[in-house]
Amino acid sequence: MEKNQQIASDILEKVGGKNNITFATHCMTRLRLNLKDESLAHDEVVKKIKGVIGVAHSGGQYQIIIGQNVPKVYAALCEMTGLAQQAAVDENLDGPKEKLTLKKAGSNILNYLSGSMVALIPVMIGAAMFKTALVLLGPDMLNVVSEGSDAYVLLNMVYNAFYYFLPAFLGYSAAKKLNASVTMGIMMGTLLLVPDFVNLVGVQETINIYGVFPAPVASYAQSVVPVLLGVWLMTYPEKFFKKVIPDALSTIFVPTLTLVVMVPVLFCVCAPIGSYLGNIIGSALLSFGNVGGFLAVAVVAALWEFLVMTGMHSVLIMFAITAMLEIGSDSFVLVAGGIATWAAFGIALGAFFKQKNKESKAESLSYFISGFLGGVTEPALFGLGFRYKKPFIALAIGGFCGGLYAGLTHVTTYVMGATNFLGTLGFVAGGSANIMNGLIASCLSMIIAAVATYVLGGFEEETKTSAASEELPEFSEIIQI
Structure with a gap:
């Protein structure tokens, strides 16, 4: 059966x-x-x-x-x-709404993020496996597939079909989570990726929306925050126009007027918010780096994956590129980022050993493989961090400990290279001591993150909690504090 x-x-x-x-x-x-x-x-x-x-x-x-x-x-x-099948219940009708608190608002936000991300995990894993195959078969490892060959292009193309267009996929799942129009949700994502806009990157700094509102020109491929924020804000004008526009005219005017409102909001507020916050946070971390020494490496390693997920790491990356161009090495940002990546490998490994459900274990193993071999950590971050929450704590712990060791031993990287295990080759030019300390820091980050994930657990408990909570309450409650 x-x-x-x-x-x-x-x-x-x-x-x-x-x-x-x-x-x-x-x-x-x-x-x-x-x-x-x-x-x-x-x-x-x-x-x-x-x-x-x-x-x-x-x-x-x-x-x-x-x-x-x-x-x-x-x-x-x-x-x-022999019972007749009924339509699925879309709303939570199980009792009065809980009193909204700061904790509840935070939980609602995390549940919104989780609900939007979890639906994408199967295709996320599938695309990541193609990138893993590309790394294994490519010139850096087995050299079965040469760079520029049809096979190389195809494997990379399948990977990018999901990860480049991530905002569009997220637009769909986020709109579905909020009971909004899924096609309008997709539209919020594709607006950020349309070639007419992307081609302006590097050509001009801003674009005037309606000739009035200046919006920064940037690449939002693989971004998360802009579309999630945009879809949430989109629900307000969409509901308003559905309410006031007669049904006979709604097909034309509801989506049109919703877009009229949302285009400037998306490009002027939602899209650049990650960059604005990133500039503030990045500048603060760089200032801390000037006085914090080894501790700064630990802090950035603990926070790095969170900054990347929200697109707030650009200032730090520019700092790292500048350092590489000027002195040919970096002992701060790139080292911390690499260490943090190993912590992401670790939470997948820890989850694999902790989980009892065979399907969940198989998923976690695929997260580890796609990260360790393919350099794709998003499945672990979204599939474990957003879904169960506690692995994010383990991620920060592992990153901090590995970063602390790297900072204390002055680990330096000389190459901006791979994000998988081959990233450790960047330590080679610094000599045997640098190689050894870099490997220890990386493994320490992964092992501690794995152990912390195993100890913190919460997989069965969080699954029950997630299931018991049902669909989200009206998300507009989040701002009514």
Whole structure:
């Protein structure tokens, strides 16, 4: 019997059989049943069913928390019972909204980020594997595929098809998370990537929106913050225009007027916000680097991946490039960034050893392979950090410890090269001591991040919490503090 059919069959048996079910529906993660006699369903027994995460009672329903495969389990259950399939429940109707606090607002933001990212993980892994194959088969390793060959171009093309257009994918998933128009969400992402705009990079510094609002010209490929912020803000004008425009005219005027409002907001506010914050944070870190010595390397290594994910690392990169051009080496930014990358490898490794679910372990192993061999850390960061939260703590701990060792031993890199394990070749020109200390710092970062991930855990707990929380409350609540 197929897995989801088995789950449905086991549930049916443990809740008193099909004659005990009067109505069944589902939402994003829960199977929702109306039972004639709830005493026939024993929570602890149902929880032990393989594939069931937990049980909840709300609104007169017996709710079985299953996860993202709940539609398939629901379909199988309906087939077994003869019940008519109902449309999925899109809103959380399980009780009054919680009082909004700073902690709750922060949790809502993280859940929004997580919900938008997690949906993209399968294709993210697939694209990353093509980059991993490119690195393994390319001229830097096995040299089976030469640079510029059709195979090289194809492997790189498949990788870029996702990672370059990440804002468009995020626009879709973020809009879906907020119950907004998914096509308009995609539009928010593609606006940042349209060639007419991208081709202006390096040609002019700003573009005037409507001839009034100046917007900085920059590359937003692979960016995360602009589109997530843009889609959230887009929900307000879209809802307003849907409300005031007659249905007969809504198809034309709702998207048109929403775009009229959002184009300047996206280009003048959402898109450059990462750069603006990056300039502030980057300048502060550089100033700290001038006086902080080895401690500055540790701090940047702890924060690096967070800065990269939000696009706030550009100032530090420019500083590193300048240092490389002037003196041919760097002992600060590039070293810290490399160490932080190894910490990302570490959280994937730690998750692999900690997780019990076979599918989750397989995902974490693929995150490690795509990072260690392919130099692609986004699957680990989005698939573990945003999904479970605690691996981000381990990431910072590992980065800090590895960076601290590198700072104390004055590790220096001489090449701006690979982001996978081959990045350690940048230490070679500094001699045997530099190579040894660079390798120790890198491995220390990875091992400590892995151990911290294993110790902090939270995978099963966070899965249950995520599933139990259901869809997000109205996201506009976040700013009503």
